[in-house]
Amino acid sequence: MxxxxxxxxxxxxxxxxxxxxxxxxxxxxxxxxxxxxTDSATVLGDPExxxxxxxxxSDRHCELIERAAAAGKHVFCEKPLAFEAGPIxxxxxxxxxxxxxxxxxxxxxxxxxxxxxxxxxxAGLVGDVQTIRITNRDPKAPPIDFVKRSxxxxxxxVIHDLDTAxxxxxxEIVEVYAAGGVLIDDxxxxxGDIDTAVVSLRLANGALTIIDASRQAVYGYDQRFEVLGSxxxxxxxxxxxxxxVVSTSGGVVGCTPYGGFVDRxxxxxxxxxxxxxxxVAGDGAVVAGADDALAAVRAAAAARSSLAERRPVRVEAxxxxxxxxxxx
Numbered sequence: 001m002x003x004x005x006x007x008x009x010x011x012x013x014x015x016x017x018x019x020x021x022x023x024x025x026x027x028x029x030x031x032x033x034x035x036x037x038t039d040s041a042t043v044l045g046d047p048e049x050x051x052x053x054x055x056x057x058s059d060r061h062c063e064l065i066e067r068a069a070a071a072g073k074h075v076f077c078e079k080p081l082a083f084e085a086g087p088i089x090x091x092x093x094x095x096x097x098x099x100x101x102x103x104x105x106x107x108x109x110x111x112x113x114x115x116x117x118x119x120x121x122x123a124g125l126v127g128d129v130q131t132i133r134i135t136n137r138d139p140k141a142p143p144i145d146f147v148k149r150s151x152x153x154x155x156x157x158v159i160h161d162l163d164t165a166x167x168x169x170x171x172e173i174v175e176v177y178a179a180g181g182v183l184i185d186d187x188x189x190x191x192g193d194i195d196t197a198v199v200s201l202r203l204a205n206g207a208l209t210i211i212d213a214s215r216q217a218v219y220g221y222d223q224r225f226e227v228l229g230s231x232x233x234x235x236x237x238x239x240x241x242x243x244x245v246v247s248t249s250g251g252v253v254g255c256t257p258y259g260g261f262v263d264r265x266x267x268x269x270x271x272x273x274x275x276x277x278x279x280v281a282g283d284g285a286v287v288a289g290a291d292d293a294l295a296a297v298r299a300a301a302a303a304r305s306s307l308a309e310r311r312p313v314r315v316e317a318x319x320x321x322x323x324x325x326x327x328x
Contacts, residue, residue, distance in 0.1 A: 001262060002053050002076075002273065007031045009270045013277045019043045040064060044071045051101075051280045053273075054078060057149055058156070062087035069098040074280045076273065078105040080159050080300070081293040083151045085316070088297060092290035103276045103286035104293045106163045110271035113236045117225060118168060120234045127231030129169050132209040134161045135224040135238075137217035139259060141184055147191045153180065153213065154300040154307075158199060161211040162299040163292060168227055171205035172295065176302040177312040184216045199303055202312075220257030221264050239264060 006013050017035035018028050019042055028036040035042065043052060044067055051074035054064050061081050068075045075095065081088045081104060095102045108114050121129060136157065142150070150156035165173060180197035182189030189195075195216070201209035214222075226235040241263070242255040258264040278284035302313040 001269065002055055003031065003033070005270050005273055006053070006277075007033070010274055010277055012274075012281070016049050017043045017046060040067070044068055044073065050074060051076070051276070055105075058083065058151055059149065062091040065091040065102065066094040069094040069100050069102075072098060072100065074101040074276075076103045076105065076276045079163075079293065080151065080155050080297055081290070082297060083155050084301065085294055085298060088290060088294045092294075095290065101276070101279045101286060102290055103272070103279065104288040104290070105272065106160065106167075106288040106292060106296075107265050107268040107272050108160060108164050109167050109268075109287045110275065111265055111268035112271070113239065114164070114167070114225065114268075117227065117234055117236050121168060121227050121229070122170070125232065126227055126229030126234050129171075129205065129207045129227055129229045131207060131228045132165055132168055133224070133226040133228075134164055134209065134211045135222055136161050136211065137214040137222035138261075139217055139220050139257075141188065141195060141215040144187050144191055147188055147193050150193070152193050152304065153195065153197055153215070154178070154199075154303040155297070157215070158197060158211060158213050158303065159296045159300050161199070161213065162201075162303075163288070163296045164225070165201055165203070165209045165211070166292070166295060168225065169203050169205065169207055169209070171203040171207060173201050173209075173299045173302075173315050174204050175202040175312050175314055176200070176299055176306050178303040178306040180307050184214070188215070194307070197303075197307075200312075201299070221260050222257060223264060 003018055006015050015033050018033055019037040019040045021038050023036055023038055025036050052068050054061055054077040058080055061077050065075050065077055177200040178197060180194040182194055184195040197213045199211040222238050224238050226233055238257055240255045240257050245254045272287050275284060275287045279286045298316050302315045306313040
C-alpha cells in the first residue's frame with residue numbers, strides 16, 4: 001500500500017527499490033520500480049536512496065531504524081516501533097546521532113476529518129476538554145498467526161487510540177485502566193491475547209477518555225470520535241463510502257461502512273507520506289515522531305499491566321528528548 005501510494009500519489013518521490021522476503025516481482029515491474037530484492041541490505045546499501053519506509057513485522061522495526069540511520073537514510077516506520085521503551089529510545093538516539101528524519105505511522109494524525117476535529121478543539125470551540133470517546137472496531141478478526149506476533153491488542157490495535165487521545169487532547173496520558181476479554185474468537189485467547197477491550201484514560205489536563213475496541217464488528221469498519229468540553233462537543237461519526245440514504249415505506253437504508261482501514265484512511269495514508277517526503281526535503285515537519293511512539297507504547301504497557309492486575313496503572317513518564325517535528 002505504501003509503495004503504491006508513493007508511486008501513484010506522490011510525484012515528489014521516486015521509488016528506487018523494494019525489499020521483501022515475499023516479493024512479487026511482477027508487481028514491482030508493473031509499478032516501474034527498478035530494483036526488487038528479498039534482503040533489506042540491498043536498499044540500505046544503495047547510496048542513491050535517501051529515505052526508506054519500514055513496514056515489517058513490529059519486532060524488527062527498531063533494528064531496521066538503527067541500520068537505516070547508520071546508513072544515513074531518513075526513515076518512515078509503521079507503528080508500533082517496539083513493544084517496550086528501551087528499543088525505541090535506542091532507535092531515537094541513533095536517529096539523532098545520524099541527523100536523519102524519523103516519522104512514525106500514526107496515520108490518524110493525517111486524516112482530514114480528525115485534523116478538522118483537532119482544529120476545532122485547538123480553536124477553543126468546545127472550551128476546556130472534559131471527556132473524549134473513541135470507538136475502534138475492525139470488521140473481521142485478524143489471522144491467528146498475526147495475533148501471535150502482533151504484540152497483543154493494546155500494542156497492535158489500541159495503540160492508535162492511545163495516540164489519538166494525545167492528539168485530540170494535546171495532553172499526556174497519566175493513568176490507564178483496562179478491562180478486556182475473549183468474546184469473539186477463542187483461538188485469540190489460546191494465542192494469549194484478547195479481542196475486546198474498554199480502556200479508560202486519565203490525562204494530565206484532567207480530562208477523561210474512554211476507548212471502545214473490538215476485533216470484529218459484523219457490520220463493517222467502525223471509527224468514531226467525540227470531544228466534550230465546557231462549551232460544547234465536536235464529533236466525527238463513522239464515515240461511509242457514500243452519504244446516500246434511501247427512505248421508503250419499507251424503511252430507511254444507508255450505505256454500509258468501509259470494509260477496512262485501507263479504504264477508510266486512504267487520504268490519511270497519502271497525507272502522512274506526503275508530509276514525510278516534505279520533511280526529508282526540508283520543507284516541513286514530521287507528523288509523529290519517536291516521542292509520540294514512546295508515549296503510546298508506555299500507555300499500551302500500562303494497559304497490559306492494568307488488565308493483568310485489574311487496577312488502574314500510572315503511565316511511566318517519558319524520557320525521550322529531541323526537537324519534536326524534526327528528527328524526533
